[in-house]
Amino acid sequence: MIRRLAEYADVFISALESLRANPLRSLLTALGVTIGVAFVSLMGWALGSLDAAWESTLSTLGQDMLYVDKWNWAGGGNWRSVMNRKNITIDQAEEIARRVRAASMVYISADAWGKTVVRADKKASGLVIEGTMARFGLLPSTTLAEGRFFSEMEEQHAAAVAVIGDGVRSALFGNRSPLGETIRIEGRPFVVIGVMNKRGTLFTDFLDRTVYIPLPAFFGLYGRYSRSVTVAVKARSPEELGELRDDLRGIVRSVRMLSPDAPDDFAINEAQVFRDQVANIRMVIGMVGIGLTALSFLVGVIGITNVMFVAVVERTKEIGIRRAVGARRSSILAQFLAEAAMLCVAGALVGIALAGGLIAVAALLLRAQMEFLLPFVPLDVVALAVGSSICVGVIAGFVPALRAARLDPVEALRYEA
Amino acid sequence: MSPHSPLILLEQVTKDYRMGSEIVHALRGVDLSIEPNEYVAIMGPSGSGKSTLMNILGCLDWPTSGRYILDGTDVSSLDDAALARIRNQKIGFVFQTFNLLPRATALKNVELPLIYAGISADERRRRAQAALESVGLGDRLRHKPPELSGGQRQRVAIARALVTNPSIILADEPTGNLDSKTGAEIMALFERIWREGNTVILVTHEDDIARYARRIIRIRDGRIESDAPNSPETVEALTMQQ
Numbered sequence: 001m002i003r004r005l006a007e008y009a010d011v012f013i014s015a016l017e018s019l020r021a022n023p024l025r026s027l028l029t030a031l032g033v034t035i036g037v038a039f040v041s042l043m044g045w046a047l048g049s050l051d052a053a054w055e056s057t058l059s060t061l062g063q064d065m066l067y068v069d070k071w072n073w074a075g076g077g078n079w080r081s082v083m084n085r086k087n088i089t090i091d092q093a094e095e096i097a098r099r100v101r102a103a104s105m106v107y108i109s110a111d112a113w114g115k116t117v118v119r120a121d122k123k124a125s126g127l128v129i130e131g132t133m134a135r136f137g138l139l140p141s142t143t144l145a146e147g148r149f150f151s152e153m154e155e156q157h158a159a160a161v162a163v164i165g166d167g168v169r170s171a172l173f174g175n176r177s178p179l180g181e182t183i184r185i186e187g188r189p190f191v192v193i194g195v196m197n198k199r200g201t202l203f204t205d206f207l208d209r210t211v212y213i214p215l216p217a218f219f220g221l222y223g224r225y226s227r228s229v230t231v232a233v234k235a236r237s238p239e240e241l242g243e244l245r246d247d248l249r250g251i252v253r254s255v256r257m258l259s260p261d262a263p264d265d266f267a268i269n270e271a272q273v274f275r276d277q278v279a280n281i282r283m284v285i286g287m288v289g290i291g292l293t294a295l296s297f298l299v300g301v302i303g304i305t306n307v308m309f310v311a312v313v314e315r316t317k318e319i320g321i322r323r324a325v326g327a328r329r330s331s332i333l334a335q336f337l338a339e340a341a342m343l344c345v346a347g348a349l350v351g352i353a354l355a356g357g358l359i360a361v362a363a364l365l366l367r368a369q370m371e372f373l374l375p376f377v378p379l380d381v382v383a384l385a386v387g388s389s390i391c392v393g394v395i396a397g398f399v400p401a402l403r404a405a406r407l408d409p410v411e412a413l414r415y416e417a
Numbered sequence: 418m419s420p421h422s423p424l425i426l427l428e429q430v431t432k433d434y435r436m437g438s439e440i441v442h443a444l445r446g447v448d449l450s451i452e453p454n455e456y457v458a459i460m461g462p463s464g465s466g467k468s469t470l471m472n473i474l475g476c477l478d479w480p481t482s483g484r485y486i487l488d489g490t491d492v493s494s495l496d497d498a499a500l501a502r503i504r505n506q507k508i509g510f511v512f513q514t515f516n517l518l519p520r521a522t523a524l525k526n527v528e529l530p531l532i533y534a535g536i537s538a539d540e541r542r543r544r545a546q547a548a549l550e551s552v553g554l555g556d557r558l559r560h561k562p563p564e565l566s567g568g569q570r571q572r573v574a575i576a577r578a579l580v581t582n583p584s585i586i587l588a589d590e591p592t593g594n595l596d597s598k599t600g601a602e603i604m605a606l607f608e609r610i611w612r613e614g615n616t617v618i619l620v621t622h623e624d625d626i627a628r629y630a631r632r633i634i635r636i637r638d639g640r641i642e643s644d645a646p647n648s649p650e651t652v653e654a655l656t657m658q659q
Contacts, residue, residue: 004535005535006531006532006534006535006536006537006538006541007532007533007535009538010532017520021520317516318518320516321516321517321518321529322529322533323477323501323504324475324477324504324510324516325504325505325510325529325530325533325577326501326502326504326505326506326530326533326534326581327501327533328497328498328501328502328533329497329498329501330498331501331533408478409477409478410472410477410478413477413512413516
């Protein structure tokens, strides 16, 4: 095997040289592979970005959190019967919170959607006003870019203070610090005391458009019984989540006074409900990506097989010469396989560069709205692309290389182009 | 190798080709023995079977029947890989049309057999350079065949044939594409190579070229017609002219 090292090195070098001799032809031939690899890269990038979005959704919503809600986040269920559900009232919520034992934290929140907030002459609409508890500020996923969250004292006194999402800050304050500034919600003044870190993701993009105020202050604005509230329950550990869900379901049913045979008229939501959505998107991206890639690779295989047949004919004399000075059939086979593989790798590198360029531009343009987008082609995708292009080359080059290897050296030497 | 065994021993070698529905008997039973350090010319008109004989001697082709013993090894039944190895180690080809790789430098061309011999890059470079210097092309190492004259190209080919220290130099019409002056220079080079201890086999249809050899074998219709030593006086005279 050591003896063959010199030969393999030469196979590699001569493959490179023959690419260099016909750069344009090589590039055009490998176009199918180039496009295929670009598709693979884009697919890998999309899936990688999706995973990143999913990860950050999980960590924002908390993997150990359950949310008792009137609505099911993921939709589903009979629309009419869901619409007819009774609100979860603040009294029910407080009763639930009192009864839950096996939890490390419980807080209650209420939301008003599609609201407008005014600051001096500026306006931001389509916002979510969320009344919540000071405890929400203690969650590990609640991190502030500046300022602080409101305290238990401020909560109990319904202080007119607000913590705003990143999107609200940029809409109302631009690059200035909003701390200490006054904003108006439903005409009433609130002092901004904190700004949340950017936390919106693909599935929870509304989070950055949310203004957090103390729950009693929220009731002051919108009334105590006008809306269904949410009870958020944090498990002591993610392992206890299942047990907690069962407990919670029993408690809520009892608080809502459901008869034993009545279906649940509420939902216990968790971050995992987005998993099916993620799986669906993954599948669509994967199918489209694999389909386009397979098609391009097929075109690539046909093109490369053809051009390799041409190359074998063009270099019949060379094959004869190499055979005369000691090349075995397998040496010739290896040489042409290497050449086809190299052609594909070159095509693949162009494809990766192409996809990389597209991704860089896409990330640059879209990252402000979709920060989960990766700005590069993931490395494992690059490895996959190069690996699969080598396979394509070997498949495409096999029959021509076999023909080259089987040439009779006497005939090959006699051949004149 | 024992002193009694010849370098080349052919016993009743035949070669048949199928051409369409016909079978062509290119060789019809050739017995031949060549000792080390002989200088032999194989002559014959086209269609005589001399090219077929050369292909078999050069291990590029298999005899249909009979035995070919090269340097103590029966090569008539070896497989492709083993024959490739024999060609690599024991045979140095020189062709009428030079048969160099056009895009490779002289040095790379001469290195080619050493690549298949598994010689390291440094050693290849050293030996290829030495071979090119020995044929007077020490100043043309980096030139590619299109940048060289016909005579220079044939010298590169000869350097390539010599670089593995083969048992036989097998030259097929080596001056066929050269003018007579250059041809004479090439023949002087073969003379020197022979004097240095190599076995040289020329295949030619030209009497002028065959005259340089010390033994002339004539082929006709697939059989050896005559096999006779060549008069040394003629050779002396020929080489004196150079």
